[in-house]
Amino acid sequence: MFREDPQNSSVQNMDSITIDMVLEIQKDLDPYDIVSLVFLLYEIPDTALQRLIVYQKVSKDHEYDSMNLLHQWASHAQLRPTWKYEFLESLCICRLYNVIRKLGFDVPTVKQRYQPNNITFSTHVNPIKKVLYNLCENTTSEVMFKLKKTLLSYGIDTSDHESCELIILELICRKFIVFQDFSRNTTPVKVDTQKLCQILDHFPVFASYVAHLKELEDKFNGQHNSTSVNVSTSTPIKTAEENYEFKDNKVGESSFEEVYELLNQMNLEDIPSNLKADNVLLNKDAYIIKNPKSVGVCCIINQEIFNPSKENITKNIYINLPTRSGSTQDQIALESTMSALNFEVRVGKNLNHIEVFNFIKDVIKYKVREDHSVFMLCILSHGIRGHVYAADSVKVKIEDIQILLDSDIAKNLYGKPKVLILQACQVDEEPYKDGGLVADGPSPNYFMRKSDFLIYWATSPEFKAFRHEEKGSIFIQFLCSALKEKAQKEHVYDIFTKVNNIVTKICAKVKKLQVPIFESTLRKKLFLHIPSQ
Known part of the structure; x- marks a missing residue:
């Protein structure tokens, strides 16, 4: 696995994370936070997608607390000795610091431990998921609209998905993105993000994420049979959009104000007073x-x-x-x-x-x-x-x-x-x-x-x-x-x-x-x- 043994962790008070506490915490989270945590924590993408599709619908009716998605995950994941660490790291990645304090942890210590600004560093959450989550976090509604249109040209209809996380889960379920969730003891698989990266290459705002995904793909595929993969980089997350533009295809504010003032005052030339026309002239000399x-x-x-x-x-x-x-x-x-x-x-x-x-x-x-x-x-x-x-x-x-x-x-x-x-x-x-x-x-x-x-x-x-x-x-x-x-x-x-x-x-x-x-x-x-x- 790519995570470390929990006994070596410097994070204390892990006993405060219990199944009942997860259920209690869920009540304080808004729907968007629930979606993010489910995306990071659920091991089986099909299960995550199906439940989030239902959750997306019922959350509008204020019945979403009855689904208990995080409690369901914890009940299943508690068989793993690392489940508490997975949960704490996911909270840190999502920057849910109030929840971390409520659990009795020192936020600076947790942040230092899991380095949420270091996009590919991860101890218990799959680093590919972490990159994809950060990609979703920095996707505007306009970019998501464009991405949906692009995927539609591939025959993938994501028009009903209201969050980027659901779109990514859809792509994982369709094997458009291939990687192993390392929280499951399964045979290692070859990581393949090539088709996704080909699309993201056409969105300048995603340039840094493409670089991270390719880096991780090379690392995981190069250590295909390894039992320990440490992935870390100091490259910061880029959030500024780097749009390619046709240069000078827009006019500056000050110059255009003058243009529109001229438009308001415009007289396109006086119409000659002797201009005459009738239907006979129109029929002979012009289109009817x-x-x-x-x-x-x-x-x-x-x-x-x-x-x-x-x-x-x-x-x-x-x-x-x-x-x-x-x-x-x-x-x-x-x-x-x-x-x-x-x-x-x-x-x-x-x-x-x-x-x-x-x-x-x-x-x-x-x-x-x-x-x-x-x-x-x-x-x-x-x-x-x-x-x-x-x-x-x-x-x-x-x-x-x-x-x-x-x-x-x-x-x-x-x-x-x-x-x-x-x-x-x-x-x-x-x-x-x-x-x-x-x-x-x-x-x-x-x-x-x-x-x-x-x-x-x-x-x-x-x-x-x-x-x-x-x-x-x-x-x-x-x-x-x-x-x-x-x-x-x-x-x-x-x-x-x-x-x-x-x-x-x-x-x-x-x-x-x-x-x-x-x-x-x-x-x-x-x-x-x-x-x-």
Whole structure:
């Protein structure tokens, strides 16, 4: 075993830990502490998982004290001479110092003995479990959401698990993580954390834990037949998130305050007083608006939170996309603007690469009607040249979306204008390449061969698109403002040209390089509203 003989321990008063005392202590612990202790103490992961799943449900009804999970463990574990030491060390790892005092122990002595800040040092609790527990302790709700999405791409559904400990137990039960619980006198098994580490490698916040797991795996596998394994390291626990970011894809607070002040004061040019339009002109020179009360459908795909996926992990593609804080403000602005223009708005959020296409298919099959005149698709995401990223960090080629919108599924869109609004970077892929990622996007001379398309990128190839983390992106916010002001009178070419001008000027003013670009195969002028007389 990797633990020491209890007779050599310097910790005193072990007699204060009794079965009855464990039952009494459990009453003072909150549900989260119970989950943590069960995770560390239970020898059989299937038993721990099953009981915690039930506990997760009943704890909401304030009936959890009747389960007595710790008392059940102690009743079984008391046959081992070390069970009291396992319990005390677990309390120390969980930093339950009030409980340790209640048991009559000197907290500094216990802390010195079990060194809870030394992540792989352990005497009675399996050090791999200890690392995994600390990983769970430092997992935010956002990171756990991403991890669940990643595991789903492996066919492992952990959506009902409300704590990271349950997710880890699920992986242990599925042999996704393999290690021996050394409190049981069983034949040693080979430790295997490789599949878990491959996933965690794509989460920079877990970098230190990956290093610890690999270190422990090497140590245990190197001493496979040993009866004593002492694992200790002085490497501290890292809790600070080390997010990879597209540099300069966000604008600083002070510069953006000035941008938004300009937005509030903006006048996109006076509308000529002699501008006249009627339905006859619209019919001859522009796409027809069949039903002014229901102009068309606007799809919004808001990719705000990104997770690695099996597709990238198995291909050894490392791309860590930061959360696009502020994107919800763009979504809200688009919803408000397009609804005001009599579009039916449909929103999809944080969709993986398969869900992106399924979402668009469902909308064009079941929501687009014969009397609709325009289809608009707005995608808010990270991007590279000719591509946007789905929420599972897989590239989606814009040309593939075009093909879908020109397919037999989209028969209600034949001959109708299709507008794609893309808030995403268009930088070359090379700056973000890692682990053998190769470019497969369109060339700089990308040409839209399909008819009736208007594709409007937030920025030109080789440039980045900027976003404020609270107020949204420069491009979408100015675009929505311009549409609200001008759509009653002007066609989209003129509106987009004005947006290009103002966004380019504003970005130059705050010393950011962003130049929107639209590419068109439209055959007529496109109005989003029948022009007023």
